[in-house]
Amino acid sequence: DAKTTQPNSMESNEEEPVHLPCNHSTISGTDYIHWYRQLPSQGPEYVIHGLTSNVNNRMASLAIAEDRKSSTLILHRATLRDAAVYYCIRLSNTGKLIFGQGTTLQVKP
């Protein structure tokens, strides 16, 4: 199962937007892209998902490239509570989540 590729870590300042990139060059036409995040000592938490078009919800926005080989999770105004490991995940057709190592986001006050 091919995993996605993300930077190991990123930093942001509080109240600023954050763009978390993800490469998924081997994605197939029917694979959804899901983003989850994991705060310290907690289970992962769903953030957002999409297939082809950009998506918005109360937590974040997801921008998917036209060729679907990459996507970007956008947190519009980072808060200290957004510090977590963010996982970009290729969803299999059975729904199993194929996690990579994720991006550790640090938010500085």
Added chain:
Amino acid sequence: DTGVSQDPRHKITKRGQNVTFRCDPISEHNRLYWYRQTLGQGPEFLTYFQNEAQLEKSRLLSDRFSAERPKGSFSTLEIQRTEQGDSAMYLCASGRDQPMDEQFFGPGTRLTVL
């Protein structure tokens, strides 16, 4: 909606002992997943149930591992003859009907094998 619960939260055992973990998914969620997470790594898929049927198992799930979901509600994960390499966080997640539906994770069971 009380969320996914897992029991116990922590388990310390000696090598060679058997352990069993329980997961109570969100009620009426048909899909139930087990994952394992070691320190510094993302979770790895172990197995998946649709109602009471176990539909997929990872190659990570050796013969010492068995999972059940007898009535399509709670699930158990048993590890026989534990080894030190089994030390990890065991996470359970549940989801509604469709594969692309979000998964709700429990807090996990942390297993330490001495």
